[in-house]
Amino acid sequence: xxxxxxxxxxxxxxxxxxxxxxxxxxxxxxxxxxxxxxxxxxxxxxxxxxxxxxxxxxxxxxxxxxxxxxxxxxxxxxxxxxxxxxxxxxxxxxxxxxxxxxxxxxxxxxxxxxxxxxxxxxxxxxxxxxxxxxxxxxxxxxxxxxxxxxxxxxxxxxxxxxxxxxxxxxxxxxxxxxxxxxxxxxxxxxxxxxxxxxxxxxxxxxxxxxxxxxxxxxxxxxxxxxxxxxxxxxxxxxxxxxxxxxxxxxxxxxxxxxxxxxxxxxxxxxx
Amino acid sequence: xxxxxxxxxxxxxxxxxxxxxxxxxxxxxxxxxxxxxxxxxxxxxxxxxxxxxxxxxxxxxxxxxxxxxxxxxxxxxxxxxxxxxxxxxxxxxxxxxxxxxxxxxxxxxxxxxxxxxxxxxxxxxxxxxxxxxxxxxxxxxxxxxxxxxxxxxxxxxxxxxxxxxxxxxxxxxxxxxxxxxxxxxxxxxxxxxxxxxxxxxxxxxxxxxxxxxxxxxxxxxxxxxxxxxx
Numbered sequence: 026x027x028x029x030x031x032x033x034x035x036x037x038x039x040x041x042x043x044x045x046x047x048x049x050x051x052x053x054x055x056x057x058x059x060x061x062x063x064x065x066x067x068x069x070x071x072x073x074x075x076x077x078x079x080x081x082x083x084x085x086x087x088x089x090x091x092x093x094x095x096x097x098x099x100x101x102x103x104x105x106x107x108x109x110x111x112x113x114x115x116x117x118x119x120x121x122x123x124x125x126x127x128x129x130x131x132x133x134x135x136x137x138x139x140x141x142x143x144x145x146x147x148x149x150x151x152x153x154x155x156x157x158x159x160x161x162x163x164x165x166x167x168x169x170x171x172x173x174x175x176x177x178x179x180x181x182x183x184x185x186x187x188x189x190x191x192x193x194x195x196x197x198x199x200x201x202x203x204x205x206x207x208x209x210x211x212x213x214x215x216x217x218x219x220x221x222x223x224x225x226x227x228x229x230x231x232x233x234x235x236x237x238x239x240x241x242x243x244x245x246x247x248x249x250x251x252x253x254x255x256x257x258x259x260x261x262x263x264x265x266x267x268x269x270x271x272x273x274x275x276x277x278x279x280x281x282x283x284x285x286x287x288x289x290x291x292x293x294x295x296x
Numbered sequence: 297x298x299x300x301x302x303x304x305x306x307x308x309x310x311x312x313x314x315x316x317x318x319x320x321x322x323x324x325x326x327x328x329x330x331x332x333x334x335x336x337x338x339x340x341x342x343x344x345x346x347x348x349x350x351x352x353x354x355x356x357x358x359x360x361x362x363x364x365x366x367x368x369x370x371x372x373x374x375x376x377x378x379x380x381x382x383x384x385x386x387x388x389x390x391x392x393x394x395x396x397x398x399x400x401x402x403x404x405x406x407x408x409x410x411x412x413x414x415x416x417x418x419x420x421x422x423x424x425x426x427x428x429x430x431x432x433x434x435x436x437x438x439x440x441x442x443x444x445x446x447x448x449x450x451x452x453x454x455x456x457x458x459x460x461x462x463x464x465x466x467x468x469x470x471x472x473x474x475x476x477x478x479x480x481x482x483x484x485x486x487x488x489x490x491x492x493x494x495x496x497x498x499x500x501x502x503x504x505x506x507x508x509x510x511x512x513x514x515x516x517x518x519x520x521x522x523x524x525x526x
Contacts, residue, residue, distance in 0.1 A: 084432045102433045129440045130485035131384035131424050132496070134376045138384075138426050141485055 051165045052132060052139035055103045057123065057172040058164065060095035064155060064253050065179040065286040069094040072177075076113035081105075095171070101163055103127045103140035107148060121156065121175070122148030125163065145172055154178040155255035178256035182222045184265070185288040186241075187215045187280075189295045193234040199227060217288055222247060222260040228271065239296065242271035265291060328358045329516045332457070332465060334508030339370065348375050351490070355469075355506055361517075362401050366412065368392040372420075372490030381427045388420020390491030392451065402519055407458045408467075414451035416473070418490045419444060445480035447489045449473050457508070465508040474499040 061070040071094055077087040081102060101123065102108045110121040126144040131137075145161045155176040164170050191212035196205045201221040220227040220243065228242045246264045251257060265282045276295040284291070336353040343350050353370030373387040396412030424440040455469035476495060478486050486495050493500045 082432050082434070100432050104430075104433055104436045104438065128481070128483060128485045129424055129426060129438070131376065131487040134378050137378040137380055137382050138424060138428070 049132070049136035051167065052136060053103060053142075054163050054165045055101040055127075055140060055142050056097075056164050056166055056168070057099045057101060057145065058095065058097045058160075058170055059099060059121075059173040059175055060171050061093075061175050061177070063179070063286060064176040064256065070177060072114070074112055074114055076111075078111045078113075080109040080111075097169070098166070101125060101127075101142060103142060109150070120150055120152045121173070122150040123173070124148045147173070155253075176255070178259065179252055179286040180288075181252075181259050181261045181284055181286070182220045183217050183286075183288050184220060184243075184284060184291040185215060185217055187290045187293050188213065189276075189293060192231075192296055194231060195234045196232045197229060198232070199229045201227070215290070220245065220262055220284075222262065226268070240271055240273050241277065241292075241294070242268035244268055267292070325361045325517055326363075327514070328360060329514050330359065330510050330512035332357050332359075332508045332510040334465070334467070334506045336370070336504040336506055338503070338505045349373070353504070355504070355508070357396065359398075362398040364396040364398065364408075364410065364412070366392075366394050366396055366414070368414070368491075370491060372418075374488050383425045384422070384487060386420055386422035386486075386488050386490065388418055388490040390416060390418035390420075390489075392416040392491065394451070394453070396453065404519070405459045406516065407456070409456055410454065412453040414453055414471070416449045416451060416491050418447045418492065420447070420490050421445070422484065422486060422488070424484055424487075440484035442481050442484050442486060445478060445486065447476060447478040447486065447492065449477070449489075449492050450475040451502075455504075459510075463510050463512075465510055467506045467508065469504045469506065471502040471504070472499065473502055476500075 061072045062068065063070045071092055073090060073092050074087055075090050076085060077096065077099075078085050079102075086096065086099065099110060104127075106127055107122065107124045110123070112119040112121065124146045125142050128141045128143075129138050130141055132139050142163045143161065145158055145163055147156045147158060153175045155178070157174045157176070158172065159174055160170060160172040163172060191214045193212045194208045194216070196207045197216065197218065198205045199221070201224070202219075206216075218229055225247055226242065226244050228240060231239045231241065233239075244266045245262045247260050247262050249258045250261045252259055252261065261284075263283045265279070265284075267277045267279065274294050274296060278293040280290045280293055282291070333354070333356045336355065339351050339353050343352065349372075351370060351372040353368060355366070355368045357364045357366040369389075369391045371389050373385070375383070375385040377383050392414040394412055394414035396410035398408045398410050400407055400409045421443045422441065422445075426436065426438045426440065428438070429435045450473070452472045452474075453469055455467055457465050457467040460466050473492055476489065476492055476498075478489065478495070488494055493502060
C-alpha cells in the first residue's frame, strides 16, 4: 500500500513538475499610446502633424502631413530610462519627455531576454500645454490602450462664420493675419476666423472668385483670465458685436456673442 | 477448618485492589527520538548530467511524536546561453524550515506519509549579458546584474519516508511553492531563484528524491495498541 502510494505520488509530481516554456513573441512592453484632447471639454482633439521623431534615433514615426487624434505605437527606448519625442507641426516642434523604469529579465534559452518597463511619468522639458499619465505601465506591441493624454489649452479668439448659401471664396485677409487664408475648389459654407486678441476690434475682408469683396467688422471685449491653471492667464474675447457702419454684407445674424472651443457658429452671413 | 477459613479470609483481604490507575504508555511521547539527515539525489544527478545546473541540498528532520521539524539547506547555480550570444547565470544559497505531520502513526516499520509546510529563503546573485539589436534604437551590448538579493516563498509539502535497512531511509518530497517575493533587484528582474525555480510562474511544483541516515538517540515509544472492537 505504501509502495503503491509512493509511486503514484512520484508520477503525479513529475507530471506536475513539467513546465511550459514561455512564448518568445512580443515580450517587451515598451509601447505607449497617446491621445490628444481639448482641455475645454475633455473631448478628442484633431491635430495636424508633419513629423514625429525622437532623440537617439533616425527613425521617424511620421514623415508627412497627417491629421490624427492620437498615436498608438510610440516606442520607448528600453536601453535607457527616458525617451524624448518630437512632434512637428510645420515649423513648430513640441517635445514630450517620458521617464520610466526599465528592467531586463532573462526569459529562456530560446527567447533570450525581455525588457519590463513601468512607472511611466512625464519629465521636465515637455512643451505641450498639459500632459497626464493615465496608464503608468507601457503596453506590448499590438496591444490597445492609452498611456498619455495630451491636452491643449482652449483657443479663445477663433469664431465660426456660417454662410446662408455657399460662397465661392478666393481668400480672406485682415491686417493682423500673418498671411492670407486662401481657398480653392468648392464653395465654402462656413469658415473659422481668428480675431485679433491684442485689440477690441477686427476688420476682415472676404474676396470672392468673381473679384468682388465684402467686409466684416466686429467689436468685442478682451479680458485676461485664467480658465485653467495649466494654461495660465489667457486673453478671452467676448461680447461680440457687428459694426454695421463698416460691415457691408446683406445680413449678419448673431448666433452666439461669445467664443466657444471648439468654435460654434457665431454669425450667420447672407452675402 | 477455622484456621483455613481464617487464612482464606485473610488472603482475600490482602488481595491487592484492582489497578485503577491508568498506566501512562506514552510518557515522554513528544521528546525527540532521533534525527534524520539526508540529501537530494536528484540534485546530485542533475549536477552531473545537465550542463546548466550545479547544486546540492541537505535535509534534516527531528521527530516529536508524529510531528517533525524539518530543515533544508542547499546551493544552486544555473548558466544559460542563447543563440544570440547572450548569457544568464545565477548562484546562491537557500534554506527552508517547516513542519510535517505523519499520518502513518501505526506503521510497524515507522514509515511515514506526511503533509507539511515550509518557509523558504534564498540569497543569490545573477548576471545577464545582452547582445541585442532594436529596429528603432539600434544595437546594444549590456550587462545587467543583481548582487546578493533575497527572496522568500512558502511551500506545501507531501511525501514519504520509508525505512530501507536499519538506519537507511529513502523518501520523496513533492513541493507546491507559492508566494514568491524578492527584494533588492534594481536594473534586472530575477529569472531563477535558488530553491524555488523560475519566477515567471505564480506557483511552482518541485520534487526531491532523498536518501537519509537516521541517528537515534533514544528508543522510540511503543506503538499504541490496536483499538478493540466493542
